[in-house]
Amino acid sequence: MEIRYQLEKPVTLDIQMEVRDFTVLLGLSGEGKTMLLKAIAGLIPARGHPFGGLAAERRPIGYLPQGYALFPHLRAWENVAFPLPRGAGRRAQAMDLLARVGLVDLAERYPAALSGGQRQRVALARALARRPELLLLDEPTSALDMATRDEILDELIREVHDFGVPVLAVSHDPHLAMLADHMAVLLDGRIAQEGPPRAVFARPATMGVARLLGFRNFLAGRIEEIAGAEMVVAGAGADWRLRTGLQHDMRPGMAVTVAIRSEDIVPDQTPDGSAPNALKLQVVGLREEGVALRVRMEGALSLDMLLPRLQCEGRSLAPGTDMWVQVAPEHVHVMAR
């Protein structure tokens, strides 16, 4: 499904993107992701299609806001039955939907007596009772506990696949985007990039997108050489060289930005720095991050490395010590500047 929406207030957005199966729109908080969903739902004035010009109650969408907005005065099954027409089969239909999200035992409970994940599924069943053509999810991970989050997300994605309704979920959580069938990145009110998550995460189109996807290292450089299936990038005004895989849109002499993930930088296992892209750098800062260690290094270039605990064992790291590190050429991502 193709979505085109434009709005001016309260934020300026000009969105054109594809929604298929479970699609995640990734963007920073305050970018207007919620406003886009409200615009598609017809709750704020906007121009666009599909559904443009229809009153909110006539749009065939299901909308799950953050916190899910269950009606506190209605039991779980009454919430699900809310969009259903009055009639004999109303309760049975609602119970059927609750059964499909695995909550039929909690049908008589009020929302206040349900957990975050259970509320989300009641809200999903309620939205699906409407037989929507498109399901809109606002930050579906925000109200969930870390402990049960992944489990509930897997369940949610499985359920929406079962129902066969295309989903547009907006989130600031790259983790959710990784689980999607299709993703898009919202930057400055426009779609900066879209595609399958595997492609987008591997090849962010701009520095802004890369930042959103979790890249921490950005270096200014220039294409020095293209030879066969490889390119060499040299530092702009700094003495370093990195080998990288061939990209077709690059020409020698082009100014580029190099992006590297912290977790793709690893200690060099060869004795003398003979590995490709080996760099000798000085440790300037250390910070524990859970069971991993974040290492700040400087030298010909500054790098931020995330060292898993397996790599830390038997290694004495302290500020001031020198260290050989390397990054595989296929993990050096080059973007035109």
Added chain:
Amino acid sequence: MSDAAAIAITASRQPPTRWPTTLTAAAVLVFLLAPFAALVFATDWHDFQFAPGDLDAIRVSLFYSGLALMLVVLAGTPLAWWLAHYHYRGKWLVDALLLLPLLTPPLAMGILLSSFYGPYSPVGGLFSQAGLYLTNTAPAFVLAQIYGAMPYYVLAARAAFEGVPEELEQISRTLGRNRWQTFWRVTLPLARLGLTAGVALAWVRAMGEFGIVLIVAYFPQGIPVKLWVNLEDMGLSAVYPLLWVFFLVAVPLPLWLGLRSRRQGMF
């Protein structure tokens, strides 16, 4: 949480009884309720009889207050909903103007009404031509009660509507319910307690309205004016029977609603 911490929290929620504060509170409570107790002793229970016309006054009060209450709810609810839902520049001015009838002393309000709806005013003249006389008539009586009760109802109802999360009303629309259905199925049930408080308040105001009624509609006499007349004509002892009835019809409904809303931790 350890048991000790749990005990500490429970303890801090229920502070240990301190005699001076308890005594002060009890004294103030006695001060507030003493006149009501006095009524029990002052009433001559052996010779409990109504003054002539008391029963008519009761009938008038009950019937017209009910009518006034209905009109207040019918007209006040849409206004309160509108005030709660629409935000625009200069709304503070509307808010301030709304407080005007509330803050005006009843006697002054009565004078305003009689000069606006009185027989010699242009508006009163128009109504008279239509056969509706708004001085010392039943319609004037109801009008006075409406002016006394409506501002209180509108303020309470507006607060009740403002307490309903807008998101729930929006969700109702995305679930296929139009504004009218949303009002009945979401807004009204969620605003229920605040609205009943508003109804109770309006009932007491309408029943007890004296100042405005005295000026605009001395006739037909409701309970408050009749109490005043009895007091003037026959003295204090003659008012007790009607006073008892006044309490019995005016107070139980709001008291019950008030207790109910405080007790019921809704949902």
